[in-house]
Amino acid sequence: MSDDAADGQQQEAGLTTGEVARRLGVAPTTVRSWDRRYGLGPAGRVGGRHRRWTPLDVALLERMCALTATGVPPAEAARLAQDPSRPAPPPRPAPGGTPADRPAAAARAHAGMRLGDARQECRGLARAALRLDAVALDELLNTAVETYGLVTAWHEILMPTLQAVGRKWESSGERYVEVEHFLSWHVACALRRAAPPVADGLDSGKVLLACVPGENHTLPLEALSAALAQRRIAVRMFGAALPVEALVEAVRRTGPAVVGLWAQSRTTASQPLAQHVADMRWGVRGSRRQAAVMTLGPGWAGKPVGGTLRPPGLAEAVDAVEARVRG
Structure with a gap:
């Protein structure tokens, strides 16, 4: 049918x-x-x-x-x-509204x-x-x-x-x-x-998510964090507008396998910052490691950063993180 x-x-x-x-x-x-x-x-x-x-x-x-x-x-x-x-x-006017505002408010409603x-x-x-x-x-x-x-x-x-x-x-x-x-x-x-609690394990703390400095749109990162939790992958979430120094220090202290940087606007997407995080190394000489950096959000469009991942949507981002963490 x-x-x-x-x-x-x-x-x-x-x-x-x-x-x-x-x-x-x-x-x-x-x-x-x-x-x-x-x-x-x-x-x-x-x-x-x-x-x-x-x-x-x-x-x-x-x-x-x-x-x-x-x-x-x-x-x-x-x-x-x-x-x-x-x-x-007539509809109730918004606080501070005048009678002249009411027809327009009704039309919008x-x-x-x-x-x-x-x-x-x-x-x-x-x-x-x-x-x-x-x-x-x-x-x-x-x-x-x-x-x-x-x-x-x-x-x-x-x-x-x-x-x-x-x-x-x-x-x-x-x-x-x-x-x-x-x-x-x-x-x-x-x-x-929707995000189940994830017990500590081999995958614990291997993913760091943050908005770039000046960026306050956190919901897409919340969605990614919840989707990863459903796959039993723990996340360290730093939320909105993480300052540069704090981001660098968080990466250095936690040594994540993946760093996701969200930018909603082209004005907040910083190629030098993403490149700096992608180039960071830690660990003992001979076995130094680095994070896979994902540039997330529409702000990165037209701003390629060498050596970083650019998943187009939530599903692709979840798959990319899981492949990196458990691959």
Whole structure:
């Protein structure tokens, strides 16, 4: 059966509450609560017991989400969602906002995010982030990682959603900063929850990850650290903007097999620094060792560094580290 045929059958049969929740970016308990409190439940059930949500049912909940995202109280939002002919109240202005700001704020709130062909889960995450719904966001993030695996979830769900939120912020006059910070923190927590503890062993401490000086984008390194932990490879993580002297000293003290240097921007990617780390040697004469340096992130594009590795994505980076550590 083709994917289109399967999707058509699913639409005809209706969606489960969990599937609806993922699409909307809310917790399943929220969907059930709206049904119980405000009568926003599905029109039909399978076998008289199991809820199945039709496209019309989902459209009603989407109106509910859009209204609550602009600050309308849930009870009032439910009444408006069930009677679209009633005018919606003006959205609450941001702190310090003026009445003149309100129409533009409302338009931005309903404009959505440019997610392109990203998975439907991205839209659910984006909606949960816009509402600052911590419970729903954690549930959606955990489900994405458990369902698709950490690497696939990062490439196809988490990263596209983070990028969409970033574009939303940039295109709205630096509004939604709180949404970007909120989503980033919860993504970081989800990545750490997905990383099992790695016991000390032969591979312990052989990988050092850090952002170059001036670079504060740590989430890609968090994803790499978590993916390596799932392969039982321990990491020493130094996080954002590690000063040059501290990076050199950390490499000298730990003698790692691999050093990963993340640069999001071309202005922070330093070829001399990467080359210096790649050229470092330690150990007794006759058996001196050096680290394999990986230049990670878009900042290194067009900035080749001799003798370093340049994996194009998370999956390739994980494989390159494992080959070096256990090869």
